Amino acid sequence: SVTVDARTNTLLIQDMAGKILEVRKLISELDRPVKQVLIETRIVIANEDFSRNIGVKLGLTGINDSVGSIIGSGSLSNTATVRTDGISASGDGSLSVNLPATGINGDSPGSYALTLAKAGAGWAALIDLEISALEAEGNGKIVANPRLMTADQQEAHIEQGQERIFTTTTEGEGSVVTKKAVLSLTVTPQITPDDRVILDVFITKDSFVSPTEESINTLKVRTRVLLDNGETVVIGGIYEHQSSETVSKVPLLGDLPVIGVLFKKKGILHNRRELLIFLTPRIINPALTAG
Secondary structure, eight states: OEEEETTTTEEEEOSOHHHHHHHHHHHHHHOOOOOEEEEEEEEEEEEHHHHHHHHHHTTEEEEEOTTOOEEEEESSSSBOOOBTTBOOOOSSOOBOOOSSOOOGGGOOOOTTOOEEEEEOGGGHHHHHHHHHHHHHTTSEEEEEOOEEEEETTOOEEEEEEEEEEEEEEETTEEEEEEEEEEEEEEEEEEEOTTSEEEEEEEEEEEEESSTTOOOEEEEEEEEEEEEETTOEEEEEEEEEEEEEEEEEEOTTGGGSTTGGGGGEEEEEEEEEEEEEEEEEEEEEOHHHHOO
């Protein structure tokens, strides 16, 4: 007979000694610790100069393949390829698509063109330095820097955003509607027999059309990438457009009534920023987390 104690995760077995030995052998083969993956995530909003500079420093160029996907190869000897329609890798090296996005055959891509870059573990220090200098130089900001721990083939999810309350009127009756606009990231790792990691990544980026409208702009990206343990994948090509009015004027004279308009100039500053998501999976040894 077999009795299960779920509270202590214990099996109580009553049988012949030979049968019990067989059961113990079977349990030792099946009851093994599940490997876990630590996913280091850095979500960055940067201007185009930062995106372009880090792409150049990683030595990346855009090319076109037969099925029309935007892929890339590094300028170094060891290269790898990341495709948005599945897994494809060649060589043991590090690099893939440039940042920011480069359109097929040199054409300008859409505002939401997905681009991927892949940097080996040896590039981690360079990426950390670039991100650390990002805010100091005024080129952008780090939105979030979470670390997600999840078991092999188990989903990890994080989201950040805002919630607004709107009042609507239907047939003379008012009602309150709550809307959420969030940036969410869902990652499912799968550890391969050779200790590499397949990442299934799903990203949603919502934004309100205006402060007074319920309408929400939604962008969804889904991709899969194969990485070595400790490699970093960079997902980019998600843009935010901002416009602001600027005023330049001559001190004192520009503030004069009526004639002050002759001494000042108004303009509109257009700014386009890119959302970059850095993902670094690290396989955790079960022995390190035991006990």
